[in-house]
Amino acid sequence: GLQTSVKNKADSSTVTQLANLVNTKVSNADFESNKTQTAELISASVKNKADSSTVTQLANVVASKVSNADFESNKTQTAELISSKVEGLTIGESNYLYDSNFKSGAKNLINTSSVQARNIWRNSTTNGTIKSIVPMIENGFTAALKFKSAGTGQHMVAQDFIPCKKNQSVVLSGWFKAVAAGQGIQVQVGQGNAASDLDTYKGATFVASKANTWQKFEFVKVTDADTFTGVFLGGHNQIASEVWFANVKLEKGEKSTPWSESDFELASQSQVSQLADNINLKVDKDGIINQINVSPEGILIAGENVWISGKTKIDNAVIKNAMIDSLSANKLTAGTIDAGKINVVNLNASNISAGIITGANLAINLNSGEVTFQKGIIQRADKLFSIDVTEGVIESYDSNGGFTISKGEITLNSSPGLTIGNSKKYGTITYKWKLLDASGLALIGEEGFSLGTSNAVKNIANSTVNQGSSISGNKEGYLNVFSRQVINLSSGDLY
Structure with missing residues (x-):
């Protein structure tokens, strides 16, 4: 009856909204209603109610609760809930690629096309392509994916099983450089794994305008399946090229945004603890803990990989088992080098000019020239x-x-x-x-003996002795004393 009555009457409704006032008014010939809200009225209303609010924080749960006589709201967050929320992200809410800045090095680069996984880069072809991860402290990058393609056929790495929604615009972006102008790259979005009814391939090529210069690439595609898509990166399939990729990103939309790491990689566990005498930053993922701890006792930096760029000064330190890229001998000014603990190759002997070279069984005195052997x-x-x-x-x-x-x-x-x-x-x-x-x-x-001059001894066997002199004999008891001239036998004192 009221609805019929309202329809048959002349009526009006108004809403007035100001910075500090909200007024709603409905009127007709039979009735009028009016509601006014201001900050003061709301505050007074809340103060007149019995209310309570609590925040509970444990190691594995954060719960927020507000309640009074009229309402109650409750929100609980756990690590599992956060992880589930992150796994449910769609393309565009973050970078959808794992290891998109190649920070893991060759660890996540699988040299076979048969392995397909969500969190790796895999070889999609092996047609003469060289693929490797190299450190690249350029343009703000920390590493790059290197390609060398022959210019015939596709030479790529792929990342698979990326969830996608049908008819959704996605944009693939990143940076590349080539060793020469005119060389280039090829990128593709689509397919995703070996199953059927997947997002189909679409791709684009980009050519370097200058040699060894970083350029940004951007490729937009509309997905055509509501399953999985994939990303392919490679060298130009028609031009022999040697190129690098860095900071690659796949996201929802038609325009790329600055590179960021995937939320899926970040959704593990991170912790920041701050006390009066201690500050600790810790990230724990797959059992690998990386942390920085500052305390009165010192500063601890621990991680599977620690990268320090820029000028670094160490006033007083002990370096254990370290690899030094370039060390000049003129930087060693004091101390003792123990040859028992180092191996020296290609040592120029002309640089050893004095002293004693001593081994377990040999000593060479370069000052006196004496060489002493114990054995050998x-x-x-x-x-x-x-x-x-x-x-x-x-x-x-x-x-x-x-x-x-x-x-x-x-x-x-x-x-x-x-x-x-x-x-x-x-x-x-x-x-x-x-x-x-x-x-x-x-x-x-x-067997016998011969003692004599050469012209006699050589001819004794043939009995042709006719010169020189000799004494010969054998074990049978024969003795021959021969002289071409005079044989003198004497004994006793000479008077």
Whole structure:
């Protein structure tokens, strides 16, 4: 009845809104209603109610609650709820690419096209393409993805399983540079994995206008499936190119925004603690903790990778097991270098001019020229001459045989090569022979002996001795004393 009555009556309604006043008024011939709200009226109304508000904060929950006699509101946040909210993001609310600034290095670059995962970059082709992650402290970047493509076919890396909504505009942006002007890149959005009914491929190419100069690229696409999409980055498929990518971003919209890290990577756990005597910043993801702690005792910087750029001054420090990119010897001005703890290669011997070179079994005195061996062997390359310091043996041979000096004796052998004790011995020169209870020199032949001039000894075997002189004998008991001229035998004192 009221509705009919209102329709049949002349009526009016007004809403008046000012900075400090909201007035709503409805009127007709039968009735009029009016409601006025001001800051003072609302404040008075709240003060006249029984009310309460609480905030509860635990290690794993934050709860906010406001209640009074008329209403109650409650909001609870946990790590799981926050994570679920982040995982439900659509393209555009953040950068949708994992490792978009390639900060992980080669860790997240998979060199196979068969592996597809949400949080990696994978090879989509292997057609002669070189792909690597390199440090790149340029233009505010920390790393870059490097390509070298042959200019025939596609050479790309891909990131898959990116959730998308149908008929949604997305923009892929980033930075690239090439080693020469005219070289370029190719980018694509679409597909996403090997399943059917996916967002189809669309792509674009960009060419460097200058060599070794960073340029921004931007590519917009409207998705055509309500499943997954993907991103592909690569070298130009028609022009041989060597290029770098940095700070890549996929987001919702038709215009790119400045690069930012993906919320999915940030949605792990971060903590900032501040006390009167301690400040701690900590990020924990996949069991890896990176933190900075400031306390009266000192400053701790701990992380899987710590990158320090710019000028760094260390007044007093201990550096353990560090890799120094460039160290000049003239920077070492004091202290001791222990050769037992370092390996030196390509040392120029002309730079060693004095002192003693000492090893476990060898000492070389560069001042006196003395070389002292404890043990070891000095040997010629063909092994026909050898000094065995350990055994006290000197050997020298040729194709006809040679001699061995050992334990005070010179042993003459008939076989070549250093074969102590194994070759055929044909004579010995020793000092141990005794004659009439007196030691002296002995020349001993195993089968026989010859002592004489060369023109006599050479012809004894043929019995054609007609010159020179000699004494020869054998173990059968034959002795020959020969002289071409006079043989003198004498004994006793000469008067």
